[in-house]
Amino acid sequence: MLIATPNYAANILRFPDQSVGSISICPEESAVYGEQGFDESGRNRWQVLGPAAGEVEIPEGFVVRLEISHVEANNLDWLSELPNSLISDIRTKNVSLGDDGFRRLTRFTGLRHLSVADGGISSEIASDLPRLSNLQYLSLRSNEQLSDDAMAAIAALPHLQSIGLDRTAVTDSGLETLSRSSSLQAIYAGSTQVTDSGIANLASLGNLRTLNLYAGDPEFRGDAPNPSISDVGLAHLKRFPNLEELDVTGAEITGSGLERLAVDCPKLRRLVVSHCALSTDDLRHIGLFKQLEQFQCYGTVLDDSVVKQFGTLTNLRQLGGDLQISNDGVRALSALPSLEELKLSGKCDDSCMASVAAMPSLRDLALEHTRITNEGFALLADNAKLEHVQITGNQVTTRCIETLATMPNLRRLGLMAVEPRADGEPIWKSLETLAPSLSELWLFGCPSLDKADFAKLAQFRDLKTLRIEGGRAITDEDVKHLKQLTKLDYLELTSTVITDEGLTELMKRPALRRLRINSLATEKGLEALARASSIRHVTIGSPNLTDEIVQRVHDRHPQMVTIRRTEILLRDSPVSRAKDNADKFWRMGTESERVKLNALEGETAPKLAVTDWLNRDQSLDLAELHGRVVLIEFWGTWCGPCRRQMPKVRGLHEKYAGRGLVIVGLHSTKAAEKANEYIAANDISWAIGLDDKKQTSTAYAVPHWPSFYLIDRNGVLRIANPSMNDLEAAVVALLDE
Numbered sequence: 001m002l003i004a005t006p007n008y009a010a011n012i013l014r015f016p017d018q019s020v021g022s023i024s025i026c027p028e029e030s031a032v033y034g035e036q037g038f039d040e041s042g043r044n045r046w047q048v049l050g051p052a053a054g055e056v057e058i059p060e061g062f063v064v065r066l067e068i069s070h071v072e073a074n075n076l077d078w079l080s081e082l083p084n085s086l087i088s089d090i091r092t093k094n095v096s097l098g099d100d101g102f103r104r105l106t107r108f109t110g111l112r113h114l115s116v117a118d119g120g121i122s123s124e125i126a127s128d129l130p131r132l133s134n135l136q137y138l139s140l141r142s143n144e145q146l147s148d149d150a151m152a153a154i155a156a157l158p159h160l161q162s163i164g165l166d167r168t169a170v171t172d173s174g175l176e177t178l179s180r181s182s183s184l185q186a187i188y189a190g191s192t193q194v195t196d197s198g199i200a201n202l203a204s205l206g207n208l209r210t211l212n213l214y215a216g217d218p219e220f221r222g223d224a225p226n227p228s229i230s231d232v233g234l235a236h237l238k239r240f241p242n243l244e245e246l247d248v249t250g251a252e253i254t255g256s257g258l259e260r261l262a263v264d265c266p267k268l269r270r271l272v273v274s275h276c277a278l279s280t281d282d283l284r285h286i287g288l289f290k291q292l293e294q295f296q297c298y299g300t301v302l303d304d305s306v307v308k309q310f311g312t313l314t315n316l317r318q319l320g321g322d323l324q325i326s327n328d329g330v331r332a333l334s335a336l337p338s339l340e341e342l343k344l345s346g347k348c349d350d351s352c353m354a355s356v357a358a359m360p361s362l363r364d365l366a367l368e369h370t371r372i373t374n375e376g377f378a379l380l381a382d383n384a385k386l387e388h389v390q391i392t393g394n395q396v397t398t399r400c401i402e403t404l405a406t407m408p409n410l411r412r413l414g415l416m417a418v419e420p421r422a423d424g425e426p427i428w429k430s431l432e433t434l435a436p437s438l439s440e441l442w443l444f445g446c447p448s449l450d451k452a453d454f455a456k457l458a459q460f461r462d463l464k465t466l467r468i469e470g471g472r473a474i475t476d477e478d479v480k481h482l483k484q485l486t487k488l489d490y491l492e493l494t495s496t497v498i499t500d501e502g503l504t505e506l507m508k509r510p511a512l513r514r515l516r517i518n519s520l521a522t523e524k525g526l527e528a529l530a531r532a533s534s535i536r537h538v539t540i541g542s543p544n545l546t547d548e549i550v551q552r553v554h555d556r557h558p559q560m561v562t563i564r565r566t567e568i569l570l571r572d573s574p575v576s577r578a579k580d581n582a583d584k585f586w587r588m589g590t591e592s593e594r595v596k597l598n599a600l601e602g603e604t605a606p607k608l609a610v611t612d613w614l615n616r617d618q619s620l621d622l623a624e625l626h627g628r629v630v631l632i633e634f635w636g637t638w639c640g641p642c643r644r645q646m647p648k649v650r651g652l653h654e655k656y657a658g659r660g661l662v663i664v665g666l667h668s669t670k671a672a673e674k675a676n677e678y679i680a681a682n683d684i685s686w687a688i689g690l691d692d693k694k695q696t697s698t699a700y701a702v703p704h705w706p707s708f709y710l711i712d713r714n715g716v717l718r719i720a721n722p723s724m725n726d727l728e729a730a731v732v733a734l735l736d737e
Contacts, residue, residue, distance in 0.1 A: 011058045014081050018558040019053035022536070024065040031063050033089060033113040034137030034162050034186075048513075051536060053558040058086065065089035065113075069562060076104050085110040096120040106131040115139035115164070123149035132157060139164030141188075148174035155181040162186035166214070169225075170194070176201035190214030190247070193225045196233035208240045215250030217275040217299065226250060231257030238264035247272040255282030262288035274321070275299035284309045293338075296320040304329035311335055317361075327352035334359050345369055350376025357383060366390040374399045381406045390414035390442075398431075405433040412465075416444035432456045440465040445572065451478060458484045464511075467492040470572035473725070476502035485509060492516040494569045500525030507532035518542070518568045523549045530557035537561055541568035543577045567591075575723050585730045586723035589703060596701035597720040605630075605709070605717040609695035610666070614688045615679050620664065622715060628660045629734045630711040634691070634702045636668040637678045642706040645724070646682065652731060653686055659735050660713070666691045668705065710734060 013023070024046040026032075032045060046065055049056065058064055064087045076097075084107050097105070097119045105114065106128045114135060122145040129150070132138075136159050140146055147169040154163055155178050163178065166188055175198040178184060184205055189198075190212055202208060213233075215226035229251035237243060243265045253276050261268070268289050278300045286295060287309035293316060302321045307329045310316065317340045324345065325333075330352035333339060341364040342356070349371035356365065357379050365386055367377075377400045380386065386407050391400065391414070398418055404410060413434065431453070439462055443449065449471050457466070458481045466488060468474065474496040482488070488509050496502070498519040506515065507529050515529070518541040526545065529538060530553050538560065540550075547565055554563045567574045567590040575586040579598040587594060600606075605622055613619060622630065633649060635642035653663050663686040667675045672690055679688055691697050700709060700720070708727060710719040712734050722730050 011083055011086050013052075013056045013058060013064070013083070013086070014078070015052045015054060015056065016075075016078050016558075017054055018555060019051035019561055020078070021052045021067045021069040022561045023049045023052050023056055023058075024067070025049050025058060025062040026065070028061060028063045028088075031088065031112075048536075051559050051561045063088040065091070068092040068095055076101055079104045079107070082108075084108050087111065089113040091115040092119060093117045099124045103128045109134065111135055113137040115141075116143070118142045121146060123147050126150040126153035129153040129157065133159070135160055137162045139188075140168060141166040143168055145169065147171075148177060151175075151177035152180075154178065155184070157181075157183075159183055162188070162210070164188040165192060166190040166212075168192060172198035172201055175199075178202070179204045181205065184208070186210035186212075186245075188212040189227065190249075191216070191224060191226055194227045194229075196228070196230055196236065198227075199229070199233045199236040203236075203239050205240070207242060209242055210245040211237075211240070211243065212245070212247040213251070214247050214272075215275075218250055218277075219275075221250065229253070231260075234258075234261050235264075237261060240265065242267055244268060245270040248276065249274045251276050253278065255279070255285055258282060258285040259288065267291055269315075270294040272296045280306060286310065287312050289313070290315075292316055294318040294320075298322055304332065308332045314338060317341070327355075331355045337361060340364060342366070343368065344372070348372060350379075353377065353379040356380065360385070362386065364388040366392070367394045368392040370394055374403075378403050383407050384409055386410060388412040388414075390416070391418055392416040392444075394418060401430045401434065405430070408437070410434070410437050412440040412442075413438055414442040414444070415446060416442075418446065432459045435459040435461065438463060442467040443469070443471070445470040454478045455481045457481055460485060462487055464488060465490045469494040471495055473497045473570055476505070479505050482506070483508065486511060488512050490514045494518050495571050497570075500528065503529050507535060510534060513537065515539070516566075518566070518570070521545060523553065526550070526553050526563075527556070530554070530560050530563065535560070539564045539566050541566040543568055570723060570725060573723070578719075583719070583730075583733070585719060585726040585733075587719070588707075588721045588723055593703060594720075597703070600701065600709075600717050600720045603717060604715055605632075605711045606696070606699035608632075608664070608666070608689065609692045609699070610689035611692045612690045614667070614676055614690065615684065616687050620687050620689070622711065625662050625711075626715050627713050628662050629713060629731065631661060631663045631731060632700070632709040632711070633663065633665050633706055634668070634697055634700070634708075635665055635706045636670055637674045638668075638671040639705045645706050646684075648724070648727075650684075652728060656731060656735060661731060661735060662686075664689070666696055668697070669694060712737065 026046045030045050052066060066087050087108050088110050090105055090108065090111060097116060099121050102116060102119065102121045102125045109131060111132055112134060121143045126149060135157050138160060141164045144167065148171055151174040160181060160183055163184065170189055171193050172195055175194060179202045185207055186209060194213055213227040213229055229248050231253050234253055234257040244267055246268060249272055262285060269291055271289060271292060274297055280301050280303055283297065283300060283302065283306045290312060292313050295316065298321050300322065302323045304325050307325055313336060315338050316336050317338050323343055326347040327349065330348060334355035338361050339359060340361050342362055343366040345368040350373055353372060353376040362385055372394065374397060381403050387409050389404060389410065438460060441463060461484060463485050464487055474493055476498055479498060479502045489511055491512060496517060496519050500521055503519065503521055503525040512534055514537040515535055516539040521540060521542040522544045529535065545565055550563050550565045554560055570586060573588060574590045576589060576591050576594050579601060608622060649663060665686060665688040667688055667690055669691060707721045709717060710730055712718045718734060719730050
């Protein structure tokens with residue numbers, strides 16, 4: 001059945017002077033709408049033209065996607081000025097259109113795709129839907145007042161192929177009504193009250209290809225509505241022999257249900273069964289799905305016994321889940337000719353790397369906390385297939401860069417919390433050898449990135465995406481090295497002390513469109529950033545910016561599509577300044593999180609409610625310590641970060657005890673029975689007490705473990721939970737008073 005196609009010609013679209021969103025265009029004959037599914041070719045066909053502000057010229061022969069991201073529901077008069085046949089795709093998110101706003105959208109009779117998420121609409125829209133006779137894809141997700149009453153109007157849309165009803169009030173009865181559709185092929189009804197009966201009610205949709213009844217992880221879903229699907233529901237799927245995609249995350253299904261599903265739906269290409277309480281043994285049936293291309297199962301361990309059943313899955317491209325396989329499991333997966341993505345963790349060591357190197361289609365490899373070393377990784381030298389490598393907290397050190405440099409088609413690299421070189425050389429030694437090939441670089445939690453190493457980034461002339469999260473705080477001088485990155489499109493720097501000067505430097509990047517940064521920027525710096533010729537999306541954190549300032553700047557620069565304020569981070573942790581700017585030290589936590597902590601500062605330190613001191617015979621009272629600086633640490637042996645910080649605490653004790661620093665450790669009541677053993681094994685000499693029934697941690701408003709508090713020589717709590725970056729400097733400042 002043919003759909004009426006408007007005659008597209010060059011047009012001028014007129015929007016308010018202040019941007020209401022963004023405009024993308026695509027040649028009419030190449031436009032792809034709706035959920036991408038297995039065909040991802042449409043993702044890059046739409047080109048962002050710019051913000052939806054003022055007059056926007058649309059070239060002849062192009063169709064338009066309008067993304068409405070910030071506009072008031074009572075300020076939609078401009079919609080009536082737009083040509084009703086030119087726009088083929090409209091998407092809104094977090095815009096409270098209401099039923100009246102939705103009605104205004106239905107004047108665009110040429111729409112093929114309409115997505116209204118969190119729109120505040122109800123089933124009253126049913127009377128307006130018939131105008132959308134060309135619609136192929138409709139998404140009404142997160143509209144909780146939308147009920148079964150609107151389903152008849154949706155089912156009557158003559159060309160509708162896909163309907164999104166996640167987080168609405170649709171029930172089994174609504175699905176029965178939808179089954180009257182003559183064209184519907186995809187239904188997304190996650191986080192609804194649909195049950196097994198709802199699947200049965202879809203019986204007449206013989207051409208159903210996609211069904212998504214996502215229910216989430218039972219541990220975290222709470223009392224929110226979620227589909228209730230069991231083996232009975234899976235059995236009803238035999239009525240849909242052409243089903244290609246199924247997501248029943250959180251369902252109460254068994255291995256028997258999976259076995260039957262493989263017979264009833266032989267064309268399944270994508271299957272998601274995460275958090276379904278399936279046993280590892282149940283998953284052996286996955287090998288029966290002969291056409292499977294994508295399989296995802298989180299919440300159940302996929303071990304060697306499972307993946308050894310995958311030998312018949314010759315089309316499997318993507319495998320996601322809690323993959324805990326050994327070298328034998330890797331060897332089993334190496335027999336899959338189509339596997340493109342592989343994530344290894346835990347048990348794997350060097351002996352599996354020959355199998356990884358032999359995988360004929362592998363493009364994307366992730367190593368997370370494995371036993372693979374540089375020697376094993378070296379077996380991937382000259383691998384021409386790998387395009388993306390990610391290494392996280394692994395025994396492979398940055399010596400692997402020598403191997404990465406031999407991969408001719410490597411385009412994306414992620415290094416997260418990798419270990420330093422064994423020979424003590426800088427962690428980024430030879431990083432510049434990767435510069436000619438990479439278009440995307442992601443560095444996370446790598447504290448050894450010093451100034452000289454940062455300078456090497458200037459050589460990455462073809463880099464389009466750069467993300468540096470955590471680690472040493474980046475300065476204005478550092479960002480000057482990025483001036484050569486003329487192709488940079490997306491930049492993310494989460495740990496910086498960049499000022500307005502640094503922002504001015506960044507805005508000179510000619511291709512930079514998206515910037516996410518934490519900084520010390522003021523309104524002046526944000527204003528300069530908003531005037532940049534290319535930047536359209538900014539997410540920024542600064543102690544000097546407020547929501548009001550950000551909105552004011554945005555109002556003055558309508559060409560900016562989005563400007564959002566976020567909490568400032570240093571070393572990937574949220575931080576705030578002192579409440580009264582009395583000192584220069586950062587505090588842990590966002591401004592909202594620090595309300596109770598800030599109230600403690602400047603007051604006499606709360607007493608210690610300790611009934612049992614673990615490594616001293618006599619009790620300790622803070623009043624006895626007047627005249628000295630006191631550092632209180634709340635910690636526990638069960639707390640990994642506490643154990644990692646112990647060498648730093650020991651260093652402070654050894655370095656400053658002679659100048660008047662006293663350290664007091666307060667162990668949590670949790671795992672208290674292990675504290676004595678740990679104290680003895682680690683030769684801890686400063687006072688350690690047990691927090692009696694959490695009285696002291698409550699008095700100090702402890703937000704997490706470890707937490708540190710500094711008390712001056714007069715017994716006043718001066719700094720509650722300083723940033724670890726500033727802890728030693730704060731100690732010295734109080735000692736010097």
